[in-house]
Amino acid sequence: MTITPTIVSYLHLCHRKLWLHAHHLRMESTSELVAEGKLIGETTYPQRALKWQELDLGIAKIDFFDPKSNTIHEIKKSNKKSFAHNAQVKYYLYLLHKIGIAEPTAIIEYPKLRITKTVDWDTEEDQDLVESWINQADTIIKGTCPDRLQISKCKKCSYFDFCWSGE
């Protein structure tokens, strides 16, 4: 099973979500939250094409990569789940490091909040960390579907109706 950056971010959100996603149980993409997320990505920086390139890593695509400074740019809607964003970005850096890009850096931007955050890559420490995530994710995927979170934590999840439809 390929561990994608999405999976790594789900590892930090909900193990069940990770499992469902990895087993190709997906929800319709018609949710407004998703649409809004897309729109921010599509319209916020239309003029950046010059500096930023798209970079295809096979298991993931980075929309904004600056090859001069080895920086990636990640745009998020809200910083509520910032630890999951952090993890996802660390994983990007790990993948970049693996293909030989020196000292990659990431900037996470929350345009709605006017906040930016820089995430650096610390070769030794981060390598172990990311690899432990990959192992954890792998174990979860191979197991049975994990339990649900507390319902109060699920309210905004696209799997809400799936998980909580019972009887």
Added chain:
Amino acid sequence: MKKSFYLFNPGRLSRKDNTLKFVPVDENVNEGQARYLPIEQVANLYVFGSLDANSALYNFLGKNGIGVHFFDYYEHYTGSFYPKEYLQAGQLHVQQSLHYSDPMKRITLAQEFINVGAFNMLKNLKYYQNRNKNTAEEILIIEELIKQINHTTKVDELMGIEGNIRQVYYSAFNKIIPTFPFNGRERQPPTDPINALISFCNMICYTACLDMLYHTQLDPTISFLHEPGVRRYSLALDVAEIFKPILVDRLIFSLVNKKHIQVKHFRNEVNACLLKESGRKIVMKAWDDKLTDTIKHRKLGRHVSYKHLIKLECYKLSKHLMSIEQYQGFKTWW
């Protein structure tokens, strides 16, 4: 919110930018006033009159995930345009096939459909018993029959019990809706108004289940209770088993008892009794209202429409197939 649209009159449907354009055409091939429907408002289409359309239109509908259900002059459901599935799920698909081919797994699911369908039928009978219709005898017999369900080992055997339950259930219809004489179920063709209503509404219920299946990742062609191939999308028949008593039968009882549907809404053809267009319109309107009607869902803690309830049922089936949670069909509690 997206809605179902019903085309009762013959005409031509085409794409006009991001809208659907419908031009009615009368018997003398005179074109009427065009009507436009923005595509985002359309959940699906039901076609009762003859329809002219080209492939550009179907491509457009397909891209937008809009299904079209067709009915012939005799109100028989003749087929659907089912857009290409857009949410693929390899493992679910494999599991669905495995649950079909493993007799133990298959009968477990099939029994649940019948159990819950029968439970919901009983609920209807009990409701009318409390309203002084004497359905006590039918209730007793069905309760006895239900006990046999879990002892079955083969699907045909189960289908036999289901047939018996349904026969007893239908025999109570004369007490619930005495206006129309009803001597049991006749399918092809229906020869009395109640049979005509049941046939028509059952087909509509089937298409509603099919529409909801489209929005989940289940393969509508692999079913458990009905033999795949009975109808192309036989899983919709399985799911409909749960909802027919809740949606179809209750609708018929209320339409007839409130005299919204009367003898004048039917036409008698040679050997067949069918709904007139005026009757069909009343039924479809009532059906639409029913599907958008909401109930408070006990687990989700919010109001959901009956339409959404069908979708939740599909999720529950997926969870069962993926060994996440044992499937328990939806039982009415009111």
